[in-house]
Amino acid sequence: MNEKPEKLIDKKGLRLDGRKSNDLRPVKIEVGILPNADGSAYIEQGKNKILVAVYGPREVHPKHLALQDKTLLRCRYHMAPFSVQERKSPAPSRREVELSKVIRESLEPSIFMEYYPRTVIDVFIEVLQADGGTRCASITAASLALADAGVPMRDLVVACAAGKVGDIVVLDLMDEEDKLGLADVPVALMPNLNAITLLQMDGALNLEEFENAVNLAIEGCKKIYEMQKEVLKAKYVNVKEAED
């Protein structure tokens, strides 16, 4: 195991990986990479590697789960046994069940659920490598996969975390900062509608710090949102080129 670092922020105010307090980790996103799924996306954010597949809307099985007035959204957040240093049991843990629910609830407001009653949309999130902030990266990727599947949506959902490390508020916590830091505030946002769909806080912050953290996270979200849109459009760029 890695040794515990002495300081999370050095004298110059740089973090363990050399980032400034308001820098994101490098983000790479791809869309439509699983031919068998109706929609899919893959995201790398720092050392996070997450794969998302969307199926549906389709018939609900078992039938009694079907809702008569709207679509049922099912989410499964799962970490691969090899995604962390110590092998993780492949059975769903308490944490994974909770994250599945949290992610589902952050995606639900973006989807026109009432359009397709008695159907289900399945979202499968597979974390291949985890490095802190997987819930946020999962939400970002899942929303793209839904758009790729052709599900009608109000807006894309994008998520990013901010937190307190040492004495300062920083953006996009990585694993060490998450574990050894003082607080973590994940935020999910629909940027065009300016609506927050997820807001959590783990740790202790005073009111001012909390406000700073939320504003910083929203800024980070907006940066990732631009990438999200670009990637979604890039899938059809070859088509556009044929036109010229």
Next chain:
Amino acid sequence: MSTFFEPRQLVTPGDLLAEGEYIAGENTYVEDKKIYGSRVGLVEYENKKVSVVALKSFYIPKPGDIVIGTISEVGFKGWTVNIHSPYPAILRAGDVLNRSFKPQKDDLAQVLDMGDLIVAKIGSYDRTHDPQLTVDEPGLGKITRGQILTITPTKIPRVIGRKGSMISMIKQETGCNIILGLNGVILITGKTYEDEELAAMAIHKIDEESHTSGLTDRVTQMLKEEKTKREGSKK
């Protein structure tokens, strides 16, 4: 009153398309008198109507639509048909047999078995009930020969072309009969396998380049070139 995109520009869900005196068309929604897109697609401004032509979608049944489906289940009173939609379709036995049907005498699997393909019309459908099919019309029923192609349902209008220009051109050039299921499934029946291949090639080209202009001319040219090439190789 203003629009925010060029016509035929690529938009993503949540993009603000227009503000003010506009009518929200397909794949858009209104909030606070502003019109936003709800799917990935190409935006279109037609008079006062703002709509998005989706690049990926799924088929939602509409009464009167002709669809092509696969029998997925043989039941006691009828069949369940997969029509490439979120909802499975139902085909009643009486509708196919054209007479009152007796469960003791008739074996439904002998009429239509699992995996059989049918051309059918949506008889009825609403939010609360699964779509019901009917084959009680000339041209509908079991498919016995030909080739099947599947494309995104939103691209079917492009295959038809303006006033049917595209589809009639393909029919004429290849000598094939083509039935377009509005659920994105296409049946091609021709005199020879080669003719069917040719028509399938043309439809694939339309599917890939569906949002480009002057497509009919290019498909015509491609078909003619392909035909002369094949005749040349025969000699």
